[in-house]
Amino acid sequence: MNVLLVLAHPEPASYNGHLARLAVETLTAAGHTVEVSDLYQQRFAAIAGPADLEPAYAADFFDLQAAQRAGVAADSFEPAISAEMDKLRRADLLMLQFPLWWHSVPAILKGWIDRVLAVGFAYGGTKELAGKKALVSLTSGTPNELWDGVTLPTLESTLSHLLRGTFAFCGMEVYEPFMIGSAKHLGAEQRAAADAEFVRMLQELDTRKRIF
Template sequence: MKVLWLAAHPDPRSLNGSLYGEGVRFLEEQGHEVRTSDLYAMGWNPVVSAADFSHGQGGPSQGGGPLPHGQGERLVVGSAAEEAVRRGTLSPDILAEHEKLSWADTLIVQFPLWWYGMPAILKGWFDRVFVRGFAFGIHDAQGRQLRYGEGALAGKRAMVVVSAGAREASLGARGINGELGDLLFPLQHGTLWYAGIDVLPPLLVHGADRVDAAAYEAHADALRRRLKDLPHTRPIPFRHQNGGDYDENLVLRPALSPHTTGLAVHHRAEDEDGTPPPGARQGH
């Protein structure tokens, strides 16, 4: 595999930092190629701005021609990004991440769960890197948008490694913190799957605030096992947008999963073996 490991924790001495190092070492020992984006160590800028889209565009005096958006004009991020991709004027730090993503066939996204979401620096990585014209905005010959299982990043795989201070059961289907798949739905379905990336079941590092030596070794062993099985792990069976499951308004057809509630309706009701997909919940 060619793996890009995307990590977001401010302290390399933390549980996340230790597991990040362990995971990279294990993959390399197994013969895989690994590149990394350790966002805090890189000093990654998470803030989208007009400067993201105008690198090298110095105006007529430098032969650059007009910018994707003019002086004083409203910045329309999607179209400015798409034009910058076409013209090759994206900021160098974004281009460097695009090169890593294009090289990789597998993406590991590792972070602590802060207030039910990603740290801001990681959200900003997706905001700046997953731009139109690179990660989405691709159309087929009929003009349909290729997204949710299709698109520019189709063929790649991703796995989320997320730590939480909560107990494992409290992130289950009846846990007070909400079911983990629901909490990760914006990232796993709305970002990765949207861009065409197959998403593997996540790895939860639970009880992160109470880890002793024995618990750390258990978490490290679980990570090693998941990484070893990564090439053969079946992805979460999210539905394809253009596979016929959704109507012209992108609403799931009434006959599909009629008794399933919540976000699990966007999982296929049965996979190729006829086995209920992981995380599916049945309503009564």
């Protein structure tokens, strides 16, 4: 299986960075091929606009969807976007690794979604992501048990814009998300246990529940 792992954390030595490296190690050991898009290290631009195309999209009124359709038709996306699209074409599984910020994804990851999952490519046309699998792995400063639908919304509800509104909308098969809570407060033994659970989740991915 070909895996595209998209990491969105500004600190390479962070726990998310550690989990990304652990994912590469685990998946590679299982015989899979892993490509990594480390968005901060790549300095991936998060703002969609006319410069997403080369030459820049020219119109009296800028319409992102119209620009993206033109980019698909002419194969004229700028190199950073084109490279990510090619990675997605090769991938059987898209895995996101990020910290939960304001019940959502970091801005750089939202920009990746806005710019790379273009109309005419990911949806509204060829649907090149249809049939591929998606896995969201994230960390939170809040204990997992508080995402109970009472104290806090459920995790699936919180991530609905991503799980349903993005991946399922693009025709992808979506795994139940995986979250390590209280990530900044884990002691050595707790972190080792979380690592082991993360590795086991990846090793048993074939049997993991799919929610879409």
